[in-house]
Amino acid sequence: MRLLRDNRGFVLSGLALLLVLPAMLLVASYFKVVETGGEATAVQIIADKVTYTGKDIERVIRYMSNNYLPIDNTTLRELAENYQVATGLLVDVGPVTIYPFWIHVIDTGVNHYAGTKYCKITEAGTGKWRYNFEDLDDGIGENPDYDYNEPRLLVERLAGALRITIEEYEGGYHADIYYSSQLIKGFVGGSERNHVGDIILVNENLTSGIPVYVRDPNGTAQYFSTVELIA
Numbered sequence: 001m002r003l004l005r006d007n008r009g010f011v012l013s014g015l016a017l018l019l020v021l022p023a024m025l026l027v028a029s030y031f032k033v034v035e036t037g038g039e040a041t042a043v044q045i046i047a048d049k050v051t052y053t054g055k056d057i058e059r060v061i062r063y064m065s066n067n068y069l070p071i072d073n074t075t076l077r078e079l080a081e082n083y084q085v086a087t088g089l090l091v092d093v094g095p096v097t098i099y100p101f102w103i104h105v106i107d108t109g110v111n112h113y114a115g116t117k118y119c120k121i122t123e124a125g126t127g128k129w130r131y132n133f134e135d136l137d138d139g140i141g142e143n144p145d146y147d148y149n150e151p152r153l154l155v156e157r158l159a160g161a162l163r164i165t166i167e168e169y170e171g172g173y174h175a176d177i178y179y180s181s182q183l184i185k186g187f188v189g190g191s192e193r194n195h196v197g198d199i200i201l202v203n204e205n206l207t208s209g210i211p212v213y214v215r216d217p218n219g220t221a222q223y224f225s226t227v228e229l230i231a
Helices: 005-034 039-066 073-087
Strands: 088-093 101-103 111-113 119-125 127-132 151-155 162-170 174-179 181-191 199-203 209-215 220-230
Touching: 039 073, 039 088, 039 181, 039 209, 111 151, 162 174, 162 181, 181 199, 181 209
Parallel strands: none
Antiparallel strands: 088 209, 101 111, 101 174, 119 127, 127 151, 151 162, 162 199, 174 181, 209 220
C-alpha cells in the first residue's frame, strides 16, 4: 500500500495524538521506580514498559488498518521513531513481512526476527528470497558486524510449500531456526558449521502482517509480535 506525501503528514499527525497518553503513562512508570526502588521492582517495571509499548503499537496499527488508513514502510519507520523518542526504548516496526522466520541464539539466549535490523531480506529471483541473519546483539553489549550470514537462508516458494536451504553460518555461535512457532532445524552453525547445506521443506504459511519489535537498550526485556492486517 502506497501513501501519498500529503496524506502521510495527516496520518502521522493523528498518530502523534495517539501517542500522547501512552507516553504520559510510561513516564509515570519511571516515577514509580523512583518511589519504590529495588532492583527486582525496576526490572519488572521495565519489562512492563516494553510489553505495554509493544501492545500499544499494535493498537495503533490495527486502528490504521481497521479505518483503511494507508500503510507503507515509510509510515511504519516514522511510527517506530516516534515511539522510540517518546519511550527511550529501541523500536522496530515493519516492514510488511511474508514469512515469519526467526532464530534463537543458543549461546546468548537472544531471539532475532525477520523484519528487524537483525535480518536483511533480499530477492533472489522469482519466488525466491534470502533471509540473512545477524546473531550478535548490541542490546547485550556485543558489537554486531552486520555481515548477515549467521545464518543465511535461501527460501524458495513451491506449490503450497517452502524449501529452505541453510546456505551459510559463519559465526561461532549456535542457533535454532524457527518458522513461526515451528522449530525447523536446531543447533545450527558453530565452528563445525552444523547443518550448513541442509534443505528443509515446510508447509507454506502466508501471512500479511507487520512485525513489532521493542526492547530495552540494556537488554533487560524484549517484546515481539506480528500484527495481522485485514484483507
